[in-house]
Amino acid sequence: MSCKTFDGVLTKTRRTLAFGMSLSALIFMVVYADLPQIPYLYGLVSKPAILLPKYRDPTYGTWIPSPRGVVDADLWNMFRTCHPDFSPATGGSDGRDKEEEQMIRGRKVASWEWILEDGKPPREWDTEAFIERSLKSRGGFVVIGDSVAGQMMSDLQTLLGQHRGDHPRQVTERIELEDNNIFISISWVTLSPKNPLFERLLAKPSLAEVPRARFSDPILTMYRSDNLLREGELDDILKSVGMVEPLNREAHRAKADWRQGLRNISMAASWPGELDTIVIVNTGPHYSPLHMMPANDDQLIKSYEIVIKKVYDFLSAPPVPMLAFFRATSPAHQNCGAYSQPVLSNSSAAENPAPEWHNYGWHIFPEFNQIAEKFFADQNSTTTRYLDIWPLSVQRPDAHTGWNVDQFDCLHWCQPSVTAWWVRNLWHTIQEEGL
Structure with missing residues (x-):
């Protein structure tokens, strides 16, 4: 065979091998490879740049001085929620100038503003936009929880225009008391027909599909439910984690039936373009050694997970189109009376706000939040979310209610202050994400 003939055979063989290898590679890619990625792997087209989310997360940030907060404090006139140190042990006030001292401290606590990580x-807050968003859903906004949730509800009412001394009321409230006629069990807030916004919202093209009757239904509702479940359910759950004795019935537990309330909302007729009812739910402060006696910490933590799972299961398959936010349990600060301004996030007061053990369960709030976040922060869920207000709140040991009767209340908050920013951050999230 001549060299020329041999070279031709060799070339043909190479071509055959090359074709076979190319065909094998193509078959491999078709069978095993991620087809949409092939053009990018071989440089056929430029891969698009990864776009960062536009959503500005309000969870993290810092507190800065704000004179606007002092104006809010005067307008809201809720100084009785903010007490100076009246304790006899520290030579506290004899009470003769109590109201003036409350006003001074209330203004000081309110004079701080939450700024996000981007410095903005x-x-x-937009009252008209909030009410419009509420009217676009059957249930509006629903708050479920204990007295701390009640403070958030109170701030919502005030932001909607219900200030002390305002006449006529811009919103009207109807309440249902518990059997003892002391604690509010359910509270409904409705847009007053006397409110200038009423006719304007009624005429808005964006609300044209909303039934006329919806304008007379609540825009904001609160169910006072300290533990979210009834005592019989709690007994069964605590028994399953090893508690032998039944739950102590002497500890007060508000137990408005929020589940039935949400079912009742579902009975109203829907309409084209109806949006989700927004639910903000929390439990924690009443899930404590004192309130859940005789449960120990281990039983509390194990049973709390069962409770949250039960609540999550209900809210993840709601009876009405709904988006439920589980609000993180806010921190309580030991020795809160020693602070007169916000602290840094890496300070000892922020990193370890509670004592090693506390009768009201302050020490296990972080574990409760981890459990709630595990369920409600599911990125794939379209019905539940986790509203993390811990980073914002833990930097404000100075903003707690303060001296109350015979001790420091280091769990509740002066108003307006921290809880008002929970409301603003919730509204920020709804606006940013178009919820």
């Missing part, structure tokens, strides 16, 4: 504040 959350989106501005």
